[in-house]
Amino acid sequence: MTRTSTPAGGDARPAWRTTVPAALGGAAVATLVTVLLLGGSGEDPDADAAGAAEASGAPSVSSAVESIAAQLAQAQAADAAALAEELAGSAEQAQPHLVDVLAGLDDVVPVDGSGGDPAAADPASWTASLETAHDELAATGTGADDQGVTRAALLGGVQLLQNAVAHLEEQDGAEALEAAARDRDRAVELWQAGALRLDSLVVEAGGEHIHLFLPPDGDPDSVPPEFRDPHDE
Incomplete structure (x- = not known):
């Protein structure tokens, strides 16, 4: 997996905002x-x-205005790059938690539709992992529309996976399994959309590709072909 450099662990998150030079x-x-x-x-x-x-x-007035506009654009581009990097770092921290939960869910409601083992469910542990992922992403700034939409997609994926786990915790039987599988699939789909946009944001900001897609069954080798990093092939 290639990505941009991430800040050293433990650093306080900057309060990102649009700055005027x-x-x-x-x-x-x-x-x-x-x-x-x-x-x-x-x-x-x-x-x-x-x-x-x-x-x-x-x-002249026009040249002064053009100079100010250029400086504003440069400042906004710098802020966008910083926000993209911050969101990428948070997503990189959150993604392994989702992968672990997906692997556990696959034992209960396999992606391939085969019979699972409901007794293998571990809602308490999965809920804790997903809360950690959610908090990691929620702490990032929103920035412009692109960053906000990307962040919302990633958070939405986490929330749908939380719903899938909640079905298993609150209900029993085939209905609970069906609901969990449905929300699991939706979670993966929404996260993939956010991860795809995140990759574009980072590259547009001058960074390297970052591929944080989810394997639906938790097996890293099962990431859908369209989302695989060609350098890992």
Whole structure:
């Protein structure tokens, strides 16, 4: 599996937010204010401002605005990359917990539809593992729409798997097994969608591919072909 570097364990999570570069509070904004204040009172304010700016050696309003916009875009890209890295690190910590639960569920309600062993269920242990995974992901920032949707998909996968375990804990018989299998399958499907988008976010931010897909039966070798890392083939 390839991925971007992750922060050292135990570091406090940064409170990610969209930041405005320091330059915007200094030279860039000062230049823009200067240009605007230099605007004349004639019939063509734009021409007066441009002439005053040229005479003073300051850049034009349009160039100052373009500079600020470029700096904002650069800051937003940096924030997006940091959020993608944070979410990738959390997903990497959460995924093994889901794999362990899927392996246990496969003993009870096999993915291939064969008969399982209901006595093999361990809801208490599985619930604890999933709570750990949920807390890991929930602690990450949301960022822009792409990060928020990706995070929601991963959390949704965990929550559906929690539902699957709850069916086994709260009910008995074939109905409970069917409900658990149904929510297990939905959980895997939703997580795969989130993991696919997460991979794209990390790569778009300049990182390496990160493949955190789930094997439906908990066996790492059973990750669906379309989600496998070609470097692991």
